[in-house]
Amino acid sequence: MADAELSPEAQAAADFAETLNSGDIAWIITSSALVLLMIPGVGFFYSGLARRKSALSLLFLCMMSVAVVGFEWFFWGYSLAFASDASAFIGTLKHFGLMDVMRSDEYAPMTTLFILFQGMFAAITPALAIGAAADRARILPAIVFIFVWSTIVYNPIACWTWNGNGWSAVMGGLDFAGGTPVHISSGTAALAYSLMLGKRTGYNKTNGLPYRPHNVTHVVLGTVFLWVGWFGFNGGSELAANERAAMTCLVTHIAACMGAITWCLLDLRLDNKYSVIGFCSGAISGLVAITPGSGFVSPWAAVIFGIVGGIVCNFATKLKFLIGVDDALDIFAVHGIGGFAGNLLTGLFADSNIASLNGSEVDPLGWVDGHYIQLAYQLADSCAGMAYSFVLTCLILFLMNLVPGLSLRASKSDEDEGLDDTQLGEFAYDYVEISRHLADYTHSEHSDENAAEKGTAVSPTKTD
Incomplete structure (x- = not known):
């Protein structure tokens, strides 16, 4: 008996299944997991740089970004960023609650994976910005801010950058993995958050923080998570397991290496000492700089991206002293x-030979191809993203601060006590709470001896 003829719906499903490539699917699933790994990496990086009495709150806010944005992305975020009927600025609610996304041909054949992968980008972006809350911001308003900011700031910028209808995409702007939607938007939002919160208690405009990073090991651990995850962040943005994705991973790694070396040398010239924090900061700077151009540039250009990224970010850490804003963790820098810087370098070094490694025909891209107008496109996109993020972030925070119960700043007593205690009631290091109370008074030799007999840690000064 002959097989029954398939219904049109079943035939469409069978045709759709034949278009799928298992290697591509595996790579995008892996890349999504790698980007998710980056978010606790951000948390460890930030908590290690901050004071230990607020370390756990930063980890909490970074992980909360995953949950809050995960819901926001399902609810309307994906639709606002990637709906096919989007305007030049923002999408519609066509896919509200992820309606009608199965077997969609908008980003076929892997729309479901595209939603998952881009959702991780949406989650890590406010996690990068929320480091500005260090030591002085209340947690509930910070959580509300993550949801509102993702909707009003991240989604429109993602739309105009990556949606085919977006004004930057139509103009010809190049941003392979998030120079503007992720890094410029989050860095500028952190600057605005720092400005609206005000300086931390004890902040000194001349010398900055009177406290050093409390756990450099956490900074290294966070850097490792980020470095590994960035292979998925950039490499996965090709949305295929091909030669261009491999080249993207290679140039990403080269830029990170050069950024780390450059920052270390810049610090060495000042203090005649090597810095682990400098190494980690430099690696992240190189990774940030290469992000927008990672699918467009050759390995030799990646060396320049890393060096320039390390230099400009290192010197940019001085900007907060010039403008008097307490950017606690140098997120804007x-x-x-x-x-x-990465966006502008992409305009210079984007190479059609690299972009065509996936088998497609590509028009001239950057200055190396003789396409000189590209730098103007990159500059326009970058300035628009920075201005939009700063103004809208300030407006969001200003309005939130007027709402009862959503005041941004923790009280001075809460700040002195530490946000881990007053906002969470849990501590990154339990022994700190013992030594804190013992250090509230001046220790005599006798009390030190008694404490030693009991095995209790003591300190001659109050801990932070």
Whole structure:
């Protein structure tokens, strides 16, 4: 008996299945997991740089970004960024609640994976910005901010950059993996958040923080998570397991290496000492700079991206002293300025020979191809992203601060006590709470001896 003829719906499903490539699917699933790994990496990086009495709150906010944006992306974020009937600025609610996305031909044949992968980008972006909350921001308003900011700031920028209808995409702007939507937007938002919160207690405009990073090991651990995850962040943006994706991973790694070396040398010239924090900051700077151009540039250009990224981000850490804004973790310097520099370098070094490694025909791209107008496109996109993120972030925070219960700043007593205690009630290091209370008074030799007999840690000064 002959097989029954398939219904049109079944035939469409069978045809769709034949278009899928298992290697591509495996790579995008892996890349999504790698980008997710980056978010606790950001948390460890930030918590290690901050004071230990607020370390756990930063980890909490970074992980909360995954949950809050995960819901926002399902609810309307994906539709606002990638709906096929989007305007030049923002999408519609065509896919509200992820309606009608199965077997869609908008980003076929892997729309479902595209939603998952881009959702991780949406989650890590406010996690990068929320480091500005260090030591002085209340947690509930920060969580509300993550949801609102993702909707009003991230989604429109993602739309105009990556949606085919977006004004930057139509203009010809190049941004392979998030120079503007991720790094410029988050870095600028962190600057605005720092400005609206005000300086931390004890902040000194001349010398900055009177506290050193409390756990450099956490900074290294966070850097490792980020470096590994960036292979998925950039390499996965090709949305295929092909030669261009492999080249993207290669140039990403080269830029990170050169950024780390450059920052270390810049610090060495000042202090005649090597810095682990400098190495980690430099690696992140190189990774940020290469992000927008990672699918467009050759390995020799990646060396330049890393060196320039390390230099500009290193010197940009001084900007907060010039403008008097307490950017606690130098987020604007590394992500805002690094992303801006990476966008401009992409306009110079984008190479059609690299972009065509996936088998497609590509028009001339950057200055190396003789396409000189590209630098103007990159500059326009970068300035628009920076201005939009800063103004809208300030407006969001200003309005939130007027709402009862959503005041941004923790009280001075809460700040002195530490956000881990007052906002969470949990601590990154339990022994700190013992030594804190013992250090509230001046220790005599006798009390030190008694403490030693009991095995209790003591300190002659109050801990932070």
